[in-house]
Amino acid sequence: MNINVKSLTQSTTWTIILITILTIWSELSKPFKGFLTNFSGHHWVTKGIFSLVFFIILYFILSKIYEDSLDVKKETYYVVGATILGGLIIFIFFVEHFFS
Numbered sequence: 001m002n003i004n005v006k007s008l009t010q011s012t013t014w015t016i017i018l019i020t021i022l023t024i025w026s027e028l029s030k031p032f033k034g035f036l037t038n039f040s041g042h043h044w045v046t047k048g049i050f051s052l053v054f055f056i057i058l059y060f061i062l063s064k065i066y067e068d069s070l071d072v073k074k075e076t077y078y079v080v081g082a083t084i085l086g087g088l089i090i091f092i093f094f095v096e097h098f099f100s
Contacts, residue, residue, distance in 0.1 A: 007062035009075035013082040015055040020086040022047050024093050 026033040026043055036043035 004063040011059040
């Protein structure tokens with residue numbers, strides 16, 4: 001089985017973005033957080049389930065669209081950038097949330 005690096009990194013990047021959005025949304029909306037909790041028993045477990053399903057589906061869709069990229073370094077920068085940016089957004093949100 002060949003792994004399509006471009007599809008893999010794009011799926012990872014978009015999954016990180018999804019997790020960032022779900023995290024902030026669940027903190028701002030009690031009904032949404034309740035839905036996530038009711039789905040699996042804990043909101044973080046549901047975010048993990050949703051993220052895994054999203055990642056797998058997106059990877060298979062993108063692997064049909066994108067040709068494999070041999071520029072692994074560039075693709076890795078996208079994932080690292082999304083991770084840092086998503087982490088910073090969540091960190092800033094919770095710091096602001098704590099002090100307000």
